[in-house]
Amino acid sequence: GWEGAGGTPANKEFDFDYDCLLGKGWVWGEVFWKWARPHPTGRKGAGRIHKPAFIFRPRSNGPGGTSCGGLEAGTVSGRRHGDPGTLPVAAQPSRRAAPDPVASRGPQSRAGSGTTDSSHRPEVLSQPRWGTVVGVEVGGGAWAPSGRDLISPSPISGAVRGPRVSSCDGDAGNSVGSRVVWREGSGWSVLAPPPPTHTRGRALPPLPPQLGVNPSTAGGTQLNPGSHAPLAVGETLLLVNGLYPLTLRSTAGAPEPDPQVQEEAQGAPPEPPTKRLRGPHGWQELGPLLVFTAPGARASKKVAGFDLDGTLITTRSGKVFPTGPEDWRILFPEIPKRLRELEADGYKLVIFTNQLGIGRGRLRPQDFQAKVEAVLDALGVHFQVLVATSSGLYRKPVTGMWDHLCEQANEGVPVSLADSVYVGDAAGRQANWAPGRKKKDFSCGDRLFALNLGLRFSTPEEFFLNWAPAPFTLPDFDPRTLSPTGPLCLPPTGPLVGPGPEIIVAVGFPAAGKSTFLQEHLVSAGYVYANRDTLGSWQKCVALCTEALKAGGRAVVDNTNPDPTSRARYISCAKDAGVPCRCFHFTASLDLARHNNRFREMIGSAHPSVSDMVLFSYRKQFVAPSLTEGFSQILEIPFRPCFTDAQHASLYRQFSEG
Numbered sequence: 093g094w095e096g097a098g099g100t101p102a103n104k105e106f107d108f109d110y111d112c113l114l115g116k117g118w119v120w121g122e123v124f125w126k127w128a129r130p131h132p133t134g135r136k137g138a139g140r141i142h143k144p145a146f147i148f149r150p151r152s153n154g155p156g157g158t159s160c161g162g163l164e165a166g167t168v169s170g171r172r173h174g175d176p177g178t179l180p181v182a183a184q185p186s187r188r189a190a191p192d193p194v195a196s197r198g199p200q201s202r203a204g205s206g207t208t209d210s211s212h213r214p215e216v217l218s219q220p221r222w223g224t225v226v227g228v229e230v231g232g233g234a235w236a237p238s239g240r241d242l243i244s245p246s247p248i249s250g251a252v253r254g255p256r257v258s259s260c261d262g263d264a265g266n267s268v269g270s271r272v273v274w275r276e277g278s279g280w281s282v283l284a285p286p287p288p289t290h291t292r293g294r295a296l297p298p299l300p301p302q303l304g305v306n307p308s309t310a311g312g313t314q315l316n317p318g319s320h321a322p323l324a325v326g327e328t329l330l331l332v333n334g335l336y337p338l339t340l341r342s343t344a345g346a347p348e349p350d351p352q353v354q355e356e357a358q359g360a361p362p363e364p365p366t367k368r369l370r371g372p373h374g375w376q377e378l379g380p381l382l383v384f385t386a387p388g389a390r391a392s393k394k395v396a397g398f399d400l401d402g403t404l405i406t407t408r409s410g411k412v413f414p415t416g417p418e419d420w421r422i423l424f425p426e427i428p429k430r431l432r433e434l435e436a437d438g439y440k441l442v443i444f445t446n447q448l449g450i451g452r453g454r455l456r457p458q459d460f461q462a463k464v465e466a467v468l469d470a471l472g473v474h475f476q477v478l479v480a481t482s483s484g485l486y487r488k489p490v491t492g493m494w495d496h497l498c499e500q501a502n503e504g505v506p507v508s509l510a511d512s513v514y515v516g517d518a519a520g521r522q523a524n525w526a527p528g529r530k531k532k533d534f535s536c537g538d539r540l541f542a543l544n545l546g547l548r549f550s551t552p553e554e555f556f557l558n559w560a561p562a563p564f565t566l567p568d569f570d571p572r573t574l575s576p577t578g579p580l581c582l583p584p585t586g587p588l589v590g591p592g593p594e595i596i597v598a599v600g601f602p603a604a605g606k607s608t609f610l611q612e613h614l615v616s617a618g619y620v621y622a623n624r625d626t627l628g629s630w631q632k633c634v635a636l637c638t639e640a641l642k643a644g645g646r647a648v649v650d651n652t653n654p655d656p657t658s659r660a661r662y663i664s665c666a667k668d669a670g671v672p673c674r675c676f677h678f679t680a681s682l683d684l685a686r687h688n689n690r691f692r693e694m695i696g697s698a699h700p701s702v703s704d705m706v707l708f709s710y711r712k713q714f715v716a717p718s719l720t721e722g723f724s725q726i727l728e729i730p731f732r733p734c735f736t737d738a739q740h741a742s743l744y745r746q747f748s749e750g
Contacts, residue, residue, distance in 0.1 A: 309557050328425040330557070339425055375461055380451060380482040381493065383501060384464060388474035391503035392440035396431075397494070399516035399538050400445040400477075403552045405467055417459040422470060426556045431473045440502070443477040444493045444514075444541070451482030476501065485694045489540035489747045492694075514542040515555045518750055520564040526553075536566060537750025544746040569683035572745050574733050580613070581676075582728040589617045590674065595637055595666040596648040597659055599717050600678030601685035601710055602702040603692065605731045609678070610650050620647040634661050641669040654713040656721050663722040672724035675717045680731040682711050688731075690748040695740060 309330040310321040323329060328339045376383040398404055407414050408421045422428065435441060443464075449455035460479070468475050478486075478493040478501075485492035498507045516538020523532040542549035543566075553559040581588060590596075596614065598606045607623075615621045620640035622633040633649055640647040653659050659675070666673035680688070685707055692699050717726055735741040 313558075330424070374465075377457075378496075380480060380484060381486045381496060382450075382457065382461075382477075382479035382481060383496075384461070384475075384477040384479075385501070386468055386474045386476065389476045390440060390474070391505040392438055393505055393508045393511060394437075394439045395442055395497070395502075395507050395512040396434045396439040397442045397444055397512070397514040397547075399488075399518065400443050400464075400467075402517035403515055403538075404443070404471070417463045418466075420463065420467065422467075423552060424556050428471050428473070430556050431471055435473050441473055441475045442497060443475055444480075444488060445477070446480045446488050446537075448480075448482065448487070450479070457481075483690065483693055485743075489537045489544055489750055490690075490694065490743075491541065491544050491746060494541075494545055509545065509547055513548045513550065513555075514538070514545070515550050515552060516541065517552055519549075519551045519562075520566060520750070521551070521562045522565060525562040525564075526559070533564075535750030536564070539564065540566070540747040540750050567683070567747070567750070569681070569687065571687055571733075571747065574684075574731065574745075576732050576734045578730065578732060580729070580732075582730065586725065586727045588613050588727075590646065590672070592646075593641055593644055593669070593671045594646050595641070595662050595671065595673045596646075596676055597653055597662045597673060597723075598648065598650050598676050598678065599653045599659070600729075601680055601682065602652060602706060603685045603688040603699070604678040604680035605688065605729075606650055606676075606678050607699070609729060610648050610676075614648045618646065620645055621650060622647055623650045630658070630661060634665050637662060637665050638669070641666070641671060652710055654710050655715045656718075659717065659721060667722065673722065675723045675726040676729050677717055677726055678729045678731070682707060684731060687748050691744055694743060694748075 308315045310323050310327070313321040315321055323340050325340055325342055331338065374384050374386065401414075402423070404423060404427060405420045406423045407419050409415050409419050411419075414420060431441060447455065447460060450457050450460060464477055464479075468477075476497070478497065480486035480488065480493055484490075486496070517533065518535040518538040519533050520536030520539055521529075521533045524530055525532070539549055541547075551559075551562065554561055596619070598610060600606050610619075610621070620636060622636045624630055624633055627633055627636065630651070633651065637647040637649065649662050651658070653662075663673045686704065689702050689707070691697075693701055717723065719726060733741070733744055735744065
């Protein structure tokens with residue numbers, strides 16, 4: 093807070109936030125603030141900020157507590173929470189000569205006139221210093237006063253230093269914690285009090301260093317500490333791994349910037365979805381697949397495929413998931429230009445995106461369609477968009493969407509994999525894969541999609557910003573490594589079919605291949621088949637086994653039987669009948685069982701789909717079978733993917749989850 097202003101007692105300390113005082117920069121010869129009305133909360137000194145300018149000290153109390161009477165131009169006496177000091181006030185520099193390296197300790201002018209003496213020139217800083225910008229020369233000796241004009245829209249020549257920050261009232265300027273903004277070689281003037289150590293008892297964050305380990309990119313050229321690169325109009329400086337894009341819109345004497353460049357850089361919010369829907373003519377609904385073909389999209393043998401979220405766009409809110417259809421912005425300013433180059437080079441641009449929320453009813457298809465059309469308008473190129481709305485054949489990393497493109501949506505033009513590329517952010521990169529990027533990728537689905545196709549793959553940073561490839565890891569489970577050959581059981585000498593009456597108890601995950609194996613090798617040999625899913629309860633399974641043994645037959649129990657308790661029922665049944673009880677342990681892992689379950693969904697198998705909750709529940713309950721439970725023999729049954737349909741065999745070998 094600053095004492096002595098606005099017709100109030102000279103020794104009264106005001107409780108303004110420090111960043112309110114310095115938030116916008118200073119305007120020459122105007123009152124910094126005036127007392128308008130008390131704050132509704134009654135907070136001391138909470139007046140309304142008006143045009144930012146000098147702070148004046150009254151000669152005496154003004155004629156009224158709500159007026160600006162009694163203000164005086166000159167040196168401002170003030171204190172920062174009891175620390176006396178003097179705030180030097182800068183004057184407007186001469187338009188005919190370069191600023192003189194002499195600091196003005198206060199302009200000489202009429203009391204309350206709000207004018208300054210132009211002969212007093214501000215201090216010239218050759219080194220960066222903390223403070224607030226007094227003014228910026230933008231050509232012809234003119235000065236731009238506001239923080240908003242200092243950074244981006246004004247035609248400023250020279251090297252601009254320092255980040256934009258937001259002041260307390262929402263305007264964009266240099267507030268507490270910001271660096272000095274100045275221009276090398278021509279003397280931009282900066283005068284301000286030293287940075288406070290606290291505001292209202294709150295500790296202020298330390299000033300960040302100007303150079304760090306986070307890579308920056310200037311116009312597509314990656315910068316290292318101490319390196320330089322030119323920046324042309326329309327190109328973008330990306331700070332902190334592309335999180336803070338700053339686009340150069342013009343330079344001194346340059347023509348007005350291209351409105352399209354401005355719009356792309358700003359990522360203006362789209363119109364409400366209800367106003368953007370173009371009707372159904374551009375969209376097709378093919379079961380769990382939505383297809384949009386923009387007017388002007390042309391078939392080509394060269395396809396540049398892209399994921400949507402995290403690759404072409406990100407959330408405007410900064411949250412992981414969008415808060416609504418309008419919560420998006422273009423990820424990197426370089427993206428539209430790069431896409432236009434690809435289209436000019438004959439590539440067909442295609443988006444492949446998973447949107448499971450549509451299939452589950454959490455996202456209205458109309459809202460998503462409007463969002464897609466708004467994104468395409470902002471990108472300014474002609475895309476075809478394929479949207480998988482549920483699990484199954486079309487959901488990445490499975491290649492169903494690509495297959496649909498090649499077979500039905502490219503006007504019969506064969507696609508060349510060698511000439512095509514796919515770009516996505518789900519790339520399997522681990523934590524800290526780049527400076528400032530601490531989180532690991534949420535999946536490897538995009539990289540696996542390209543791997544399933546044999547397609548060249550890039551991440552958005554590699555493709556649009558020319559970053560070096562980052563290290564990554566693939567999932568532990570690889571369906572390509574499973575062999576259809578090998579022994580049926582371990583040990584290989586163990587007989588599958590016993591010599592006489594017995595009970596065989598199967599143990600293993602759902603979707604581990606138990607039913608197929610037992611039907612093929614045991615039921616075909618005369619075993620009575622007991623299954624809880626068909627009979628309804630384990631008691632009925634035990635009763636069926638008892639009847640089979642009384643008739644001198646053999647029985648096999650096809651349940652998951654994860655623990656000794658569930659298996660003991662059948663061991664006891666066999667013991668009561670005086671016959672052996674063997675165990676067939678199907679050794680498929682959780683990942684393999686989940687892959688098998690997804691494969692069933694893709695081909696429309698008669699087997700019911702199993703939820704992940706059931707699979708994880710089995711893993712939690714599982715206790716490996718042991719001879720001490722009363723089994724006469726335990727055979728391990730490895731999973732062997734055997735197919736008579738070549739297409740099914742090819743589909744099974746695809747990664748089905750990232």
